[in-house]
Amino acid sequence: MLVIDDSATIVALLARMLRQNDYHVLEAADAEQGLEIARTQSPELIFLDIVLPGMDGFAALRQLRRDPYTRDIPVIMISGNEQATEQFYVHRIGADDFMKKPFSRAEVFARIERLLDANRVPKRLPQGGAQGSDAGEDEAAAAS
Template sequence: MGLFDQLKSILAKAPAPSSQTPLPQPGLSTGEQHVDRRVRERHDARPGTSALIVDDSPTIVAALRKMLNSAGYVTLEALTAEDGIEIARDLTPDIIFLDIVLPGMNGFAALRTLRRDPLTRDIPVIMISGNEQATEQFFGTRIGADDFMKKPFSRLEVFARIERLLDADMVPRRVSTGAAEAARDAGAQA
């Protein structure tokens, strides 16, 4: 029996994958796995939701802009933390995607500034970074991040992160401090 025949024999014995089987999604932990986006019900933010993207990479900004615009979001953009804070104060976006590593002020300092300002403290913030360290997530959560997303990210992940922050009116809202602390405590006990 030749190599090709052996391979054919092995493949013939393997069960065909079901289209209804949940597929693992890169970048999401086991508890956050989702079924294929075409199968599961998707909950989108209301049309016209504004998202501020703060990242020094034009490629990341362009990718997020394209994803969000295609879903009806209005996007605002900044390449530095200082510009992002100014835009957030002036235009009060519904949600902010904030990179951690930025020129000048970093994302953690920017997040602290946003949380101390009465005009911006209630805007949900999703931190993004190319380096997914547990310490970054912990520190970001401690100073007020609502979620954390690792680069590179998929469209599915971006909208799953937003969906977790939607309220009954389909508007992104901050995770309540009490709920965030309870979830953190439950995770520590597990």
């Protein structure tokens, strides 16, 4: 798992939750570092903050989706500001889910379970394929 967030508190919280469930956690404090880690380490899933120093989460997500090495990695966008327009935009550019800060442990793992199968393999199918979960409609809309 890769956590990209400029808040050390959020990174520490998510990393602790994930490690307690035997996930290997990679951390990045900005989008540029996160993109490099995503490309070289191929995480199973990425938690990506929207508001970051330098490149924001939207621009980072666009780059992740354009790169053949990272385009199929599930991405959960996270933000302390959940507005309908933001959520719509997140789905339109290819995020798999959105999580508002603060979040609970139960919410984090429910979202992971929706995006990864029992073997921790992404349920996201390459480039716009239909998926078996209720996110399939959002996925198809994002791919079109």
